[in-house]
Amino acid sequence: MRNSKTGLIGALFIIALVVMAIIFYIKDGRPETQTANIAQFSENTEHILGNPRAPLGIYVYSDINCPHCKNLHQTMRQVINDYGKDGKIKWVSKHFPLHEVSQKEAEIAECVAGVTGENSYWQFLNKLMTEAIESLNSEEEFTNSLIEMAGAMGVDKNKLKQCIEQNPYKEKINQSRQEAINLGAKGTPFIVLRKGEKIITIIPGALPYEALKNLVEENIESL
Numbered sequence: 001m002r003n004s005k006t007g008l009i010g011a012l013f014i015i016a017l018v019v020m021a022i023i024f025y026i027k028d029g030r031p032e033t034q035t036a037n038i039a040q041f042s043e044n045t046e047h048i049l050g051n052p053r054a055p056l057g058i059y060v061y062s063d064i065n066c067p068h069c070k071n072l073h074q075t076m077r078q079v080i081n082d083y084g085k086d087g088k089i090k091w092v093s094k095h096f097p098l099h100e101v102s103q104k105e106a107e108i109a110e111c112v113a114g115v116t117g118e119n120s121y122w123q124f125l126n127k128l129m130t131e132a133i134e135s136l137n138s139e140e141e142f143t144n145s146l147i148e149m150a151g152a153m154g155v156d157k158n159k160l161k162q163c164i165e166q167n168p169y170k171e172k173i174n175q176s177r178q179e180a181i182n183l184g185a186k187g188t189p190f191i192v193l194r195k196g197e198k199i200i201t202i203i204p205g206a207l208p209y210e211a212l213k214n215l216v217e218e219n220i221e222s223l
Contacts, residue, residue, distance in 0.1 A: 045172075047121055049080050050090035055223050056216070058089065059189040061096035061180040064128050065106040069189045072206040079212055088220055093125065095176045096188050101137065103173065104139065108160075109147050117160045121137035123153055191217065193208040 060076060062069040078186070080091050095110075097103040099157035105128055127149060134145065141166065151157040180190050183202060189204040193215065200219060 001004040023136050047093040047118065047125075049093070049122060050084040051087040052090060054084075054088055054090040055195055056091055056219055058090045058216075059094055059192040059194060061094040061176065061185060061188060061192070063098045063100045063102045063188040064109070064125075065099060066188045068206040070129045072189045072191075073125075075207065075209050075212055077126075078209055079216060082213070083216055088223060089112070089216060090169075093122075094180065095173045095182045096185060097173065097177065098188060099138075099140070103145060104147065105133075106173050107167055107169060108150070108164060109141070110172065111160055111163035112150050113168065114163055116155045118151075120153060120155055122149055124150055124155075135170060135175055165166045195219065195223075 001190060007146075046138070058076065058079070060072065062073070076091050081090070083089050084091075095106040097106050109121060109124055109128065112124045133142075147157055147160055147164070150160055183190070184202065187204065188205050190207075191202040192199060192203075193203070201215065
């Protein structure tokens with residue numbers, strides 16, 4: 001009987017040691033801080049306003065600092081407001097930064113989406129496209145000014161700073177730029193109209209509201 005008890009205690013002791021070793025490996029072998037940092041930023045893909053499953057998609061490749069892109073942004077807001085309610089069209093925001101400042105703005109916009117979600121992305125993009133962004137002396141000052149802008153919207157500034165430091169969306173932005181170049185883009189804005197995966201029209205440059213409205217109506221009728 002005593003031998004049985006001794007054997008049982010020994011077995012339990014070995015199991016306890018194994019469990020402790022596993023816990024130690026998880027805590028010290030894989031730093032918890034790294035796991036938390038990776039997990040807190042969503043793996044966002046396309047930024048879509050309107051019905052994500054809409055048959056007609058307007059893909060707009062923009063440089064956030066481009067004046068014509070800013071004009072087209074306002075036109076697109078009006079188009080989606082007028083034609084997006086029936087679920088037939090969607091606006092897909094794509095990045096095509098041509099300068100370092102625009103690259104940084106795109107990266108921060110992606111981080112805003114990663115930290116807080118799609119609604120914040122569009123709110124932040126609207127601010128970048130409509131408000132005059134002061135040209136500051138250094139990249140650090142410029143970045144901090146955008147962090148403050150996002151913070152005023154309710155974005156967690158500490159998480160946003162971590163995301164900016166890690167820059168997890170740089171490759172996504174580069175892929176978007178290359179995608180536009182492969183489609184023939186030589187400048188911004190660059191518009192691609194799609195029905196499903198099929199490209200219907202490519203427009204290099206901004207369109208006024210009436211021209212874009214006519215294009216949308218023409219293609220909606222054929223859906």
